[in-house]
Each structure stands twice: as structure tokens, then as C-alpha cells.
Amino acid sequence: MAESSASLRIHGPVRLVGEVRVTGAKNSALKLMAASLLAPGKNILHNVPQIADVEIMSDLLTRLGCTISYDRATLTMAIDVPSEPGHKAEYELVRKMRASINVLGPLLTRVGIAEISLPGGDAIGSRGLDFHIAGLEALGATIKFEHGYIIATAPNGLVGAEFELVFPSVGATENLMTAAVLATGRTTLYNVAREPDISDLGEYLIAMGAQIEGLGSSTLVIDGVKTLHAATHSTLPDRIVTGTWAFAAAMTQGDITIKGGRADHLEIPLDKLVAAGAVITSTTDGFRVKMDHRPIAIDVATLPYPGFPTDLQPMAISLNSIAQGSAMVTENVFEARFMFVNELRRLGANITVDGHHAAISGVPLLSGAPVIATDIRAGAGLVLAALVAEGVTIVEDAFHIERGYPNFAEDLRELGAEIEII
Numbered sequence: 001m002a003e004s005s006a007s008l009r010i011h012g013p014v015r016l017v018g019e020v021r022v023t024g025a026k027n028s029a030l031k032l033m034a035a036s037l038l039a040p041g042k043n044i045l046h047n048v049p050q051i052a053d054v055e056i057m058s059d060l061l062t063r064l065g066c067t068i069s070y071d072r073a074t075l076t077m078a079i080d081v082p083s084e085p086g087h088k089a090e091y092e093l094v095r096k097m098r099a100s101i102n103v104l105g106p107l108l109t110r111v112g113i114a115e116i117s118l119p120g121g122d123a124i125g126s127r128g129l130d131f132h133i134a135g136l137e138a139l140g141a142t143i144k145f146e147h148g149y150i151i152a153t154a155p156n157g158l159v160g161a162e163f164e165l166v167f168p169s170v171g172a173t174e175n176l177m178t179a180a181v182l183a184t185g186r187t188t189l190y191n192v193a194r195e196p197d198i199s200d201l202g203e204y205l206i207a208m209g210a211q212i213e214g215l216g217s218s219t220l221v222i223d224g225v226k227t228l229h230a231a232t233h234s235t236l237p238d239r240i241v242t243g244t245w246a247f248a249a250a251m252t253q254g255d256i257t258i259k260g261g262r263a264d265h266l267e268i269p270l271d272k273l274v275a276a277g278a279v280i281t282s283t284t285d286g287f288r289v290k291m292d293h294r295p296i297a298i299d300v301a302t303l304p305y306p307g308f309p310t311d312l313q314p315m316a317i318s319l320n321s322i323a324q325g326s327a328m329v330t331e332n333v334f335e336a337r338f339m340f341v342n343e344l345r346r347l348g349a350n351i352t353v354d355g356h357h358a359a360i361s362g363v364p365l366l367s368g369a370p371v372i373a374t375d376i377r378a379g380a381g382l383v384l385a386a387l388v389a390e391g392v393t394i395v396e397d398a399f400h401i402e403r404g405y406p407n408f409a410e411d412l413r414e415l416g417a418e419i420e421i422i
């Protein structure tokens with residue numbers, strides 16, 4: 001959203017029709033920015049989305065001594081990294097954005113010390129750091145906790161090791177990968193996350209001179225090098241934003257061409273939409289989702305990639321709330337991610353939650369009401385629900401959505417939604 005927003009006012013129901021363009025992935029761009037700390041000199045990142053979290057990461061890197069310029073017209077960012085970056089990420093920035101934890105691996109391996117404020121929990125769950133810590137300790141780091149900070153030191157550098165993640169955590173895989181590229185010797189990481197963001201980060205590191213084998217698989221073999229050099233890389237398109245548009249098309253019985261969207265990064269969610277009755281066809285630089293009847297209910301269980309993404313779980317619940325029939329949505333990644341279900345109920349959705357299962361019985365149309373966005377994806381899920389709710393829905397705390405969806409309100413308006421920022 002270019003216009004800074006307090007709330008979104010949506011008048012439904014509406015059928016979304018037209019074209020929309022997807023830019024770089026939030027969860028990739030932030031990690032690429034953090035990884036730039038590994039290479040002194042001028043790093044260039046293309047397709048960096050214009051979202052609030054990118055500004056927060058820019059602030060953090062600037063405090064660490066980097067000089068950053070961002071051209072909003074071309075979405076190109078230049079990050080000039082000093083030969084001696086700082087090593088501290090303060091609470092005031094980390095609390096705003098959990099991805100701040102991604103500077104841990106790069107700073108530790110390059111500077112020999114990193115002091116990062118503990119991010120704490122957020123609205124989707126407790127989000128531990130135990131895998132990050134155990135992995136860095138396996139590489140020879142000493143880690144302690146003081147005054148709300150995690151202090152990691154390795155004055156003589158890290159040393160390659162073998163390490164197996166208990167769960168394929170995205171954040172832990174990224175921190176360990178970025179730490180291992182400058183360690184002495186070989187690191188083998190087992191059971192790593194396979195999200196496309198990980199491969200994107202790996203390709204950037206390889207462009208800097210890193211030696212990494214196994215990208216896209218669950219084992220990474222990294223041979224440490226002494227130094228890395230500045231590089232240029234283009235951020236991959238946002239698969240969660242892409243998926244959100246695909247669900248929006250299916251839910252509103254619409255017809256949306258998603259330019260720049262990669263269907264190959266969304267195989268399971270798109271299979272689900274086909275099961276719901278959508279017709280999906282590929283186009284020259286993306287794909288098109290068309291739906292000409294009320295969706296059929298779809299069971300969904302979130303899992304690490306290539307499973308159904310937890311970040312699209314709110315969209316799946318929203319779709320099922322107006323589908324024909326009943327469905328079960330199971331959340332296997334973040335324990336507290338059903339918080340927004342209470343908001344959806346305010347719109348007339350028929351949902352029962354039991355532990356990490358939500359049973360949804362579809363109703364033909366929701367009914368507009370004021371609701372509150374509790375996090376980025378829940379916020380987007382509520383906006384989709386508002387599009388199929390009769391009357392006016394006000395989505396409060398819409399700044400959450402701004403953290404992950406550039407120009408969301410404008411894009412929706414272009415597709416025919418009656419939406420205003422208030």
C-alpha cells in the first residue's frame with residue numbers, strides 16, 4: 001500500500017477480474033539483504049518489493065554501517081557493505097521484524113561476534129531459536145543470553161561440521177547456511193528447509209563466491225571460503241502474494257491473470273484450487289485463475305515446502321468459509337495461527353477450532369462487519385473474506401498487511417474491488 005493505512009474499508013461482494021503483477025518475495029528479499037553483510041563492497045539486489053519490512057531491514061543494515069540506496073521505480077537496491085560492520089541488532093528494530101534474526105549468521109561468521117535482541121513471540125506462535133543456536137554451536141560458536149540479547153561469539157572463526165535440523169526451519173536453515181559459507185572446511189546440513197527462498201539465498205551466496213551444493217534438496221554441503229565478494233542478484237517472485245491472488249480469484253468467482261507469478265512454486269495450493277473448481281492456465285509470464293461457480297470445500301494441511309504453505313492457511317480458511325460443503329484445515333507449522341478465526345466468525349463464517357484443526361462449514365455469503373488484522377497473512381485472509389461479504393467490512397490494523405503486500409489496496413481496486421484506505 002503506497003498510502004499509509006490505518007484501516008481498509010471494503011464493500012462486497014465483488015468479482016475480481018483483470019491482471020495483477022507480483023514483485024519480489026518479502027521472505028526472500030529480507031534474507032538477501034541480511035546476507036549482503038557477508039560481502040564487503042556494493043551489492044545490488046533487483047526486484048526488492050516496496051514493503052514496510054524492507055525499510056526496517058534497511059534501517060538495521062544502516063545501523064550496522066551499510067550505505068543503502070533504493071530506487072522505487074526499478075525496485076533496485078544497492079547495499080554498500082563496510083569492511084568492518086557493526087555487530088549489534090537492537091530490540092527497537094528486532095521487535096518490529098522477526099527477520100532481523102537473519103543477521104545473526106552473517107555477522108557471527110564475518111565479524112566473529114553478533115549481539116541480537118531476542119525477537120520474542122508474535123501473533124502466529126512462539127517461534128523458537130533452539131535450532132539456530134544448536135547449529136551455530138555445532139559450528140564452534142559460543143552462545144549466551146544476557147539482558148534480552150543473544151550473544152554469539154567465534155573470535156577465531158567458525159569450523160565446518162555436520163548438523164541435522166530437528167524440523168526443516170526456514171530461518172534456522174538460512175542462518176546456518178550464511179554462517180557456514182565463511183567457516184573453515186566443510187559443513188553438511190541435514191533436513192534443511194527446501195522453500196524456494198532458500199535456493200534464492202543460496203544462489204546469491206554462490207554469486208558472491210560461496211561453494212554450496214544441494215540447493216532445493218534436504219541436504220546442503222557447504223565448503224567454506226576465506227572471503228566473499230559483492231554480487232548482483234534478482235529476488236524471486238513472491239509465492240505467497242501470488243497464492244493470495246489465486247485464492248482471491250477462486251473465492252470471488254473471478255478471473256485474474258497473475259503476471260510474474262510462478263505456478264511451479266505453488267503446486268499443492270494450485271492443485272487444491274483446481275479441486276475447488278478453478279481453471280488454471282499458464283500465460284507467457286505467469287498464470288491465470290478463473291472460477292465460474294461457488295468453490296467446493298477443500299481439506300488442507302500445512303507443511304514445510306513443498307507442502308501447503310502455512311502463510312496461505314488463512315486464505316484456505318477464508319475460501320472454505322464460503323464454499324459448498326465442509327472442510328478441515330490443519331495447521332502443522334505455527335501453533336497460534338488460528339487467532340484470526342474469531343474475526344472471520346464475526347463475518348458470519350461457521351468455524352470450529354479444536355487444537356490445530358479448524359472445521360469449516362461453508363455459507364453462501366459472509367456478512368460485512370468491523371474486524372481486526374492480527375498479522376500479515378491473517379490480514380490478507382480477512383480482506384479476501386471481505387470481498388465475499390455482503391455490505392461493508394472494515395479491516396482494522398491494516399498496517400500488518402502493508403508489511404507483506406505492496407500496493408494491495410490499489411491492486412484490488414484495479415481488479416474491481418470497492419476498497420478505500422481510511
Ligand code: UD1
Pocket residue numbers: 027098099125126127128129130131132133167168169170171172193195309310311333334335
Ligand atoms: C518463516 C517466515 C514465515 C513463514 C515460515 C514458514 C520469515 C520472517 N518468516 O518463518 O513468514 O510462515 O517461514 O514458511 O521469513 N522453530 C523452532 N525452533 C527454531 C526454529 C523454528 O521450534 O529454532 C519452529 C517454529 O516455532 C515454527 C516452525 O519451527 O513452529 C517453523 O519455523 P521456521 O520455518 O523457522 O519459520 P520462520 O523462519 O520463523
